[in-house]
Structure formats: C-alpha cells, structure tokens
Amino acid sequence: MINPSELEEREYLEEIKEKLLLAIRRVNDSVKQYSAELRQSKEYIHEHQSGMDEADMVAAGQSINRMASIGESAALRKRKLIKLSSSPYFGRIDFAPDNGQELPVYIGIYTFTDETQRATLIYDWRAPISSMFYDFELGEGWYTTPSGKVTGRILLKRQYKIQDGRMDYMIENAVSIHDDILQKELSKSADDKMRNIVATIQRDQNAVIRNETAPVMIIQGVAGSGKTSIALHRIAFLLYRFRETITSKDILIISPNKVFADYISNVLPELGEEQIPEMEMEELAADLLENKYRFQTFFQQVSELLEKHDAGFIERIRLKSSFEFLSKLNQYLIYIENNYFTFAELQVGKTIVPFPFILERFKAYHRIPLLKRFPEVVKDVQNFVRDSTQRKLTGQEKAKIWEAIPRMFKMNDVFDLYRDFYRWLGKEDLFKTKHGGVLEYADVFPLIYFKLRLEGLQPFDHVKHLLVDEMQDYTPVQYAVLSRLFKCKKTILGDVSQTVNPYSASSADTIQQVFPQADTVKLLRSYRSTYEITAFAQRIIHNPDLIAMERHGQVPDLIGCQSNAEEVEVIKKMIAAFKTSGYHSLGIICKTHQQAKFLNDELKSLGVHLLTADSTAFKEGITITTAHLSKGLEFDQVIVPFVSSRNYQSDVDMKMLYIACTRAMHQLTLTFTTSSPANLIPAFS
Numbered sequence: 001m002i003n004p005s006e007l008e009e010r011e012y013l014e015e016i017k018e019k020l021l022l023a024i025r026r027v028n029d030s031v032k033q034y035s036a037e038l039r040q041s042k043e044y045i046h047e048h049q050s051g052m053d054e055a056d057m058v059a060a061g062q063s064i065n066r067m068a069s070i071g072e073s074a075a076l077r078k079r080k081l082i083k084l085s086s087s088p089y090f091g092r093i094d095f096a097p098d099n100g101q102e103l104p105v106y107i108g109i110y111t112f113t114d115e116t117q118r119a120t121l122i123y124d125w126r127a128p129i130s131s132m133f134y135d136f137e138l139g140e141g142w143y144t145t146p147s148g149k150v151t152g153r154i155l156l157k158r159q160y161k162i163q164d165g166r167m168d169y170m171i172e173n174a175v176s177i178h179d180d181i182l183q184k185e186l187s188k189s190a191d192d193k194m195r196n197i198v199a200t201i202q203r204d205q206n207a208v209i210r211n212e213t214a215p216v217m218i219i220q221g222v223a224g225s226g227k228t229s230i231a232l233h234r235i236a237f238l239l240y241r242f243r244e245t246i247t248s249k250d251i252l253i254i255s256p257n258k259v260f261a262d263y264i265s266n267v268l269p270e271l272g273e274e275q276i277p278e279m280e281m282e283e284l285a286a287d288l289l290e291n292k293y294r295f296q297t298f299f300q301q302v303s304e305l306l307e308k309h310d311a312g313f314i315e316r317i318r319l320k321s322s323f324e325f326l327s328k329l330n331q332y333l334i335y336i337e338n339n340y341f342t343f344a345e346l347q348v349g350k351t352i353v354p355f356p357f358i359l360e361r362f363k364a365y366h367r368i369p370l371l372k373r374f375p376e377v378v379k380d381v382q383n384f385v386r387d388s389t390q391r392k393l394t395g396q397e398k399a400k401i402w403e404a405i406p407r408m409f410k411m412n413d414v415f416d417l418y419r420d421f422y423r424w425l426g427k428e429d430l431f432k433t434k435h436g437g438v439l440e441y442a443d444v445f446p447l448i449y450f451k452l453r454l455e456g457l458q459p460f461d462h463v464k465h466l467l468v469d470e471m472q473d474y475t476p477v478q479y480a481v482l483s484r485l486f487k488c489k490k491t492i493l494g495d496v497s498q499t500v501n502p503y504s505a506s507s508a509d510t511i512q513q514v515f516p517q518a519d520t521v522k523l524l525r526s527y528r529s530t531y532e533i534t535a536f537a538q539r540i541i542h543n544p545d546l547i548a549m550e551r552h553g554q555v556p557d558l559i560g561c562q563s564n565a566e567e568v569e570v571i572k573k574m575i576a577a578f579k580t581s582g583y584h585s586l587g588i589i590c591k592t593h594q595q596a597k598f599l600n601d602e603l604k605s606l607g608v609h610l611l612t613a614d615s616t617a618f619k620e621g622i623t624i625t626t627a628h629l630s631k632g633l634e635f636d637q638v639i640v641p642f643v644s645s646r647n648y649q650s651d652v653d654m655k656m657l658y659i660a661c662t663r664a665m666h667q668l669t670l671t672f673t674t675s676s677p678a679n680l681i682p683a684f685s
C-alpha cells in the first residue's frame with residue numbers, strides 16, 4: 001500500500017502538486033508556442049494575401065482554425081491543471097481486482113496523468129472506476145467499463161479536504177461517504193452560487209447521475225434533496241461519458257427564471273465544463289408563437305391567484321392543466337380532420353373534380369400537419385385536371401384551385417381553431433382573454449400545441465439532452481409540446497409539494513403519462529435544512545416519506561407582534577443580529593410582491609436588496625423576495641413575515657409558505673401581527 005500514514009499522505013500531496021506545477025509549465029509553453037505560431041501564420045497571410053489563390057486561402061484558413069483549436073484545448077488544460085493544484089483530489093480507494101494488482105485510485109475533479117511515468121495519478125470523479133468511491137464500503141466492489149464488469153475488493157477508503165493546496169483534514173472510513181464530512185459540508189454558509197457536491201455525492205444520487213440509459217429520467221425529490229445539484233452533476237457526467245458526441249452547447253436547460261439560472265451557473269464550470277444554454281418557458285413560448293401573441297407570464301398568473309380569488313380563473317387553469325384536457329385537444333383534432341373538410345364540388349374549365357378524390361388526397365397526407373396539406377392536395381388536383389384534359393392548366397385555372405382547396409376546410413387559422421375548440425367542447429366561457437387581447441397563461445401552451453399539430457413546428461434537433469427543472473409547474477400539454485419538439489433524452493426534476501400553482505401542478509405520475517418510457521426515481525432525504533427546520537416545514541405540508549438530515553440547530557421561532565410597525569421593528573433587530581452572526585445570506589420571504597415591496601421600503605436603509613421577476617442575478621447579503629421567486633434558492637437564515645391566518649389561507653398560500661420555510665439552511669423565524677392567538681395559522685397553533 002502506498003502512503004499508509006497521514007504524514008506520508010501529506011508528503012505525497014506535495015509531490016503531486018510539484019508534478020502539477022511541471023505540467024502547468026509544459027502546457028504554458030505550448031499555449032505560448034501555439035499563439036506565436038498563430039500570430040505568425042496570420043501575419044504571413046496578411047503579407048502574402050495578394051499572391052494567394054482561393055485554394056491557398058482556404059488551406060491557410062483551415063490551418064489557422066486547427067491551430068486555434070489546439071491552442072484553445074491547451075488553454076483549457078492549463079485552467080484545469082491550475083484548479084487541480086489547489087485541490088487535487090478529495091477521495092481515495094485502494095482496489096484489488098480479482099485478477100490483478102492492488103491499485104490506489106485518487107479521485108478528483110479531473111483526470112491527471114503524469115506523461116513521464118505514463119500513469120494516471122488522479123482519476124476524474126466521472127471515470128468508471130471512481131463510481132466505487134460512491135457506491136461501496138470496504139469489501140467487495142465492482143464497476144462497469146464499456147468492455148465489461150470488473151470485480152474485486154476495496155481495501156482502503158479515504159477522504160480528504162484540500163483547499164488552496166493545503167490538506168485541512170483526512171478521514172479514513174469504512175462506510176460509504178462518511179457522515180462527518182457531509183455534515184461539515186452542509187453546515188457551511190450558503191454562497192451566492194450553487195456549489196458542486198462531488199466529494200459527498202450519496203449512493204442514491206450517484207445512481208441518478210450515472211444513469212446512461214434512461215431516455216427520460218424523472219427525479220421527484222423532497223425539498224433540499226439535491227435534485228438540481230444532481231441534475232447538473234448528471235449533465236457533467238454525460239458530457240464526460242459521451243464526450244465524442246455531446247458538448248455543452250448541445251444541452252438545454254429550461255429554468256424557471258433568470259435569477260435561478262444565474263444561481264446555478266457556477267456548477268458546470270466548477271466541474272470543468274462549459275456553461276450550458278438556458279431558456280425560460282416563456283421565452284420558448286414566445287419563440288414558438290413567433291411573437292405574434294401577447295400573453296400573461298406564469299409569474300403573473302401566480303400573482304393573480306395570490307392577490308384575488310376568482311373562481312372562474314381557477315376553473316380555467318385547473319381544466320387546462322389536466323391530462324383530460326390534452327385528450328380533449330387530441331379528440332378535437334381528430335374531429336376536425338374528419339368533419340371540417342367539407343363537400344364542395346370543384347369545376348375547373350369543363351372538368352369536375354369529384355369531392356371523394358379531393359378528400360382521399362387530403363387524408364392521404366395524414367403525416368403532414370393539417371393546415372400544411374393544402375399545397376400537396378392542390379398539386380394532386382392540378383394533375384387530375386391535366387390528366388383529364390390532356391393539356392397544361394392556365395394560370396387562371398391554377399389560381400382557382402389554389403383558392404378553392406384551402407376554402408374547403410372550415411377554418412385556416414390556428415387561433416380561430418383554438419377558439420372553435422371551446423365551442424366544440426360546449427364550454428365557450430373557458431376561453432377568456434385579458435384586456436387588450438392578452439392571452440391567459442393557461443392558453444399559451446394549448447395554443448402552441450395546436451400550432452404544432454396543425455402547422456408543424458421546427459423540432460430542436462440540435463439539442464441532445466434537455467433538462468427541465470421545477471417540473472411540477474408544467475402541465476401535461478406543456479410536456480406534450482416538449483416531447484414533440486425535443487426528441488432527445490431528458491432529465492426532468494421537481495417536487496410536487498413545491499408547486500406555486502396547485503391548480504396546475506404535475507406530479508411524476510402525471511408526467512409519466514406523457515413519457516411512458518421514463519425512469520422515475522424518488523429522493524427522500526433532505527440535505528439543505530437542519531432537522532428542526534425540516535420538522536417545522538413538515539407541519540405545513542406533511543410528507544411521511546421524507547427523511548430529515550440529522551443535523552441539528554435552533555428550533556424555528558414564531559414571533560407575534562402587536563402591530564405591523566412592531567413587526568417591522570422585530571425584523572430590523574433580526575437584520576442587525578444577522579450582520580454580526582457570521583452567516584452570509586438572509587432571505588426575507590413574503591407571500592406577495594406588494595408585501596415584499598412594502599418591506600423593502602421600510603428596510604431600504606439597512607442594505608437590503610429586492611429580488612423581483614425582472615432581476616437577473618442572485619447576490620449574497622440580505623434579500624427580500626417572494627416565495628415564488630425564492631424557489632430553488634437557499635439562505636443561511638430565513639425570515640417569513642406576515643404569517644397570519646388572514647394572509648395564509650388558501651392552498652396556494654400554504655404552498656408558498658412551505659417553499660419559503662424550506663429555503664432556510666440553518667435558521668428560520670416567522671413573524672406575525674396578532675391581537676389574539678386565533679390569528680395564527682392552524683398548522684402552528
């Protein structure tokens with residue numbers, strides 16, 4: 001065994017750092033060499049341009065591109081080596097394969113091979129052999145490689161914390177990933193960006209990350225179970241595993257908002273991968289509708305639900321979010337296909353084109369979207385007339401056919417047909433537009449679905465993996481659109497308890513109806529919050545399967561005040577205490593935007609910042625925001641103000657409260673103004 005003692009491990013770390021330094025020098029020389037050669041080539045072309053023919057120019061351009069790309073990969077390698085020298089590895093297993101020699105496997109963020117020794121000194125955490133670090137304790141272990149399964153015994157397992165090139169500690173352990181290290185990681189202060197969790201990935205999480213085969217992976221996990229972290233690590237894994245065929249730009253994240261996108265933007269670069277493209281559902285919708293319609297956003301829909309109780313509005317949302325609604329849309333599409341192509345005799349010159357012929361041609365193109373079939377039918381009718389008359393058609397005759405065929409279909413406009421659908425359904429009152437013709441959010445994706453089925457939409461074939469976060473907020477119709485536009489593999493994740501709109505929530509089961517081939521996993525262990533905070537949040541929405549982390553802290557506090565003014569004063573005092581607490585982030589999470597704005601006005605002088613639907617970044621410090629916008633984020637400390645039974649009544653309100661409370665990692669306080677205990681919401685009485 002190499003490096004049996006801690007002292008030897010520390011010496012070995014110095015050796016590795018030395019080797020990394022040499023490698024950095026070597027790669028630095030090649031970066032310099034490539035940029036010098038590139039400069040020279042460019043100068044040469046510039047000087048000899050006049051004497052070069054087109055073929056020379058193409059060849060010179062190609063050679064420059066080649067040099068640039070080699071230079072870029074050398075620069076990337078240099079960045080990785082620099083990063084490695086600050087923290088070369090975090091784990092080690094000594095593995096003895098059944099038919100081979102014992103091998104120490106040091107595991108880090110990237111692979112490091114010593115070119116002089118031709119030996120792998122550090123294995124990438126995503127390498128097949130590294131999976132054993134996450135999957136097994138001491139004793140029997142195995143891993144799979146593209147060429148088969150390798151079995152053997154794990155003889156040693158160690159974990160290290162190395163920062164800025166120094167080893168803080170080393171733990172030798174027999175269990176999978178030692179709880180002490182996980183506890184240490186979880187009790188840290190929250191950053192303004194999501195962190196990577198490579199050193200402490202848990203076994204069930206590892207299985208999700210390394211699943212290569214699922215065409216659609218649905219991750220249903222409780223609040224704080226690491227869904228988003230895992231999904232991003234999974235992307236990093238797939239980029240490594242399929243590096244020949246997938247690059248970062250072939251992946252797309254559908255994220256709930258820009259703040260969330262900014263919050264998670266660090267994880268992949270930290271894991272050595274490029275940033276991946278991201279899009280919000282509304283952006284996708286506007287693109288697909290070619291910016292022709294104005295529509296309410298999801299955020300506005302939820303705000304409307306929170307601010308006023310309109311039974312009709314709720315009913316419309318509820319219906320359009322059901323799986324049955326998707327079936328109704330499909331039934332209507334079949335109905336119009338069979339009934340809306342109406343009999344009309346077509347006479348061109350002296351030729352009568354029989355309607356059964358036209359209808360038969362219309363049906364023959366069933367693979368083409370309904371409203372796009374007319375040109376094909378026109379061609380067939382023209383051929384029919386030409387064959388019967390044995391002559392070419394005049395321009396006038398052609399124009400007559402072009403005009404007549406589309407007219408045989410009752411309506412030619414997607415929007416008209418969408419309206420007509422409600423007539424057919426016998427529920428015209430279920431379609432309402434807002435002032436100025438603005439569509440309700442619940443109509444946006446059904447309309448897109450119609451457009452897709454009736455006119456066709458260009459699929460996103462360049463996307464090779466789609467990641468959808470906050471899956472509970474999207475409806476079956478949205479998934480039906482995604483499934484038709486994105487034929488690639490997908491990772492879909494969320495938590496039905498955290499829906500901001502209970503009338504349009506989708507569970508893993510609902511989504512699975514759209515993707516019957518999906519693998520669904522459930523993550524039940526919650527890592528973010530202390531045991532006390534998790535237990536408290538369970539009083540709001542109870543999930544009997546949830547497993548709280550045994551990390552203890554203060555019991556959440558409920559502070560009753562006599563007046564609003566007193567409540568604001570209490571919050572001011574908490575802000576002052578936060579500033580000296582050593583915590584980095586405090587979230588003051590309200591139910592509505594108005595309440596957040598009110599508090600922001602009151603607390604402005606204390607250096608707070610207000611996060612709104614227009615914000616684009618998440619900052620450390622004191623944030624005032626709404627529960628809706630806080631989704632996916634986390635704070636060291638959370639204050640939830642105005643928690644009275646008047647403010648938190650409905651189903652939507654309780655979901656908001658749950659989301660707000662589950663953002664807290666270490667400390668949670670709720671404040672309310674009350675003159676009598678009856679003002680307290682029942683869950684806390």
Ligand SMILES: Nc1ncnc2c1ncn2[C@@H]1O[C@H](COP(=O)(O)OP(=O)(O)OP(=O)(O)O)[C@@H](O)[C@H]1O
Binds near residue numbers: 182
């Ligand atoms: N294996 C792990 N090791 C260390 N930290 C972890 C691990 N799994 C999760 N965490 C931490 O738990 C917290 C929650 O993770 P994440 O935000 O990915 O969860 P989530 O399920 O998406 O949460 P939510 O749905 O509540 O927004 C983060 O601080 C993350 O770093």
